Amino acid sequence: MIRLVCASANPDKVAEIAALLDGAVVLLPRPAHVADVVEDAPTLEGNATLKAVAICAATGLPAVADDTGLFVDALDGRPGVHTARFAGPTASYAQNRVALLAALDSVVDRTAQFRTVAVVVWPDGRELAVVGECRGRIAEMELGERGFGYDSVFIPNDGDGRTFSQMSLDDKQAISHRGKAFAALLAALVGEP
Secondary structure, eight states: OEEEEEOOOOHHHHHHHHHHHTTSEEEEOOOTTSOOOOOOOSSHHHHHHHHHHHHHHHHSSOEEEEEEEEEEGGGTTOEETTGGGTTOTTOOHHHHHHHHHHHTTTOSOOEEEEEEEEEEEOTTSOEEEEEEEEEEEEOSSOOOSSSSTTGGGEEETTSSSOOGGGSOHHHHHHHSHHHHHHHHHHHHHTTOO
C-alpha cells in the first residue's frame, strides 16, 4: 500500500484529496509541528513542489501536494497562482468570490479554467507531477451551498449548468480539475513503490 503525507493543512482540500484517493493510497496527515510553506513560486507546479519537498524533508516520507489556480480569460488569466489570495493575503473564500464577481461586473466573456497540479516527492529525490484541468465560466452570482473556494461561482462546461457548489461531491469530482489531477496521479502511482 502506498503511503503519502499530505502537505496541505487546508481541511477542505484534505477531505477532497482523501475522497479522490478512495483508499488506494494511505493519506497521512501533515504533522502539526511543520510550519506553513511560503508559496512564492511563479507557477502552480512550482508551489506544489515547494510544499511536497518541505513535507518530505520534514517527515522523511513521500509527500503529496497540490496547487490550484483559477484562470479567468477576461482578467488576462488572473487570479492564477494568486487564486487563494485574490482579495488579499489573508482573504477568506467569501472575500475572494466577492472580489472576483466585482472584477467581472458587466463583463460578457466569463470563460475560465481551473487547473490543479499534484506533485509527489520521495525521500530519494524522485518527483512526479500531473495536471488536471476543467474549463467553464464564472456565474454572475453565487449559486449553491456545498464545496469551498470558488465552487459557488464556477460552472464547468462538462456539467449540466450547475456550479460546483450545486453538485454532489461525487458529481463534482467526476469532472473537476482536482478530480482529474488525482485520477492521473493514481494511474501514475500504480507502478511506484
